[in-house]
Amino acid sequence: MRIVVTGASGNVGSALLRRLAASGDHDVVGVARRRPEPVWPFDTASWVEADLTSDDDTDLLRHACLGADAVVHLAWGFQPSHREDRLAALGVGGTGRVLEAVVATRVPHLVHMSSVGAYSPKRDDTPVDEGWPKEGVPTSMYSRHKAAAERMLDDLEALAPDLVVSRMRPGIVGQHTAGSALLRYGLPAVVPAAVLDHVPVLPLDRGLTVPIVHADDVADAVVRVLGSRTPGAFNLAAPSPVTAHDIADVLGARLLHVPSAAVRAAVSSSWHARLQPVDPGWVDLGFAVPLLDTTRAATELGWSATHEGLTVLAETIEGMRTAAADASPVLRPRSVVASMGRFLQRGPVSSRPRP
Helix, strand or coil: CEEEEECCCCHHHHHHHHHHHHHCCCEEEEEECCCCCCCCCHHHCEEEECCCCCHHHHHHHHHHHCCCCEEEECCCCCCCCCCHHHHHHHHHHHHHHHHHHHHHCCCCEEEEECCHHHCCCCCCCCCECCCCCCCCCCCCHHHHHHHHHHHHHHHHHHHCCCCEEEEEEECEEECHHHHHHHHHHHCCCCCCHHHHHCCCEEEECCCCEECEEEHHHHHHHHHHHHHHCCCEEEEECCCCCEEHHHHHHHHCCEEEECCHHHHHHHHHHHHHCCCCCCCCHHHHHHHHCCCECCHHHHHHHCCCCCCCHHHHHHHHHHHHHCCCCCCCCCCCCCCHHHHHHHHHHHCCCCCCCCC
């Protein structure tokens, strides 16, 4: 099977390359703005360097899709959080360019990596199925863009009824080798990874409960949907969600209950002051996302998560503690010295023209 994967050098992309290599003899084409090093698992794919935010690379993208049995669209951005135009250019504009290339080259199957973030806010902690409204959380840039991409897929299905469209909606996706990337997205450049070994108190609303899933389990679901060519949406989450108490326990900290409104105010003020790169929409999203009912993935794909939520959390935080990395620009090692060098040359990651 010839499979084109956008964003193949990232968190889910690296896991998908590992899973595709294990599942059979596939011709995998990775699409990324920056080519990763030719080592496992990135040496299992051929690579096309294309910028999904640019119309200048439209021909490159179309050429990559020619003759493909399926396109898996994973590419997304998380920084610069002070440049929503840049995030929208990749998340929404990039998705539009991928859809255009899929239609233009008559690819029969599109697998789109959506998110729990596309869903409207929850009413309670009852898990929701794939029919839950997909209007997003209005104050979250990430959520707005994920919901906008879902609407684009709705329009595409109406215009191209012969195209099979599968939508994967995972909870928070974690794995060990994403540690350095998560540190760059979430901590100021001057803060070392070792700070996570010294968190005595975690000020957080004790009501936080979010779905989480391992990148390898997401990759397994994608491979299953590629093999079955099953249309529609699939929620993906570990059986147990992650709570504020779980996060405190893994950090070895004492949970100090602070109402979510106060947490948001602190994050908002520090973000606006350019002291840290996480925008307050992530706080809103964390307290709004519903838990996920994964029955459809189980019954239609035979899928179930092999990692418990607490295990995924512990592995991911350990990856952050050790600044774990992989051999791609997205998952590159993070160090304070390197981060400060980029800060001095290009400014904070939350404001850079390119993350």
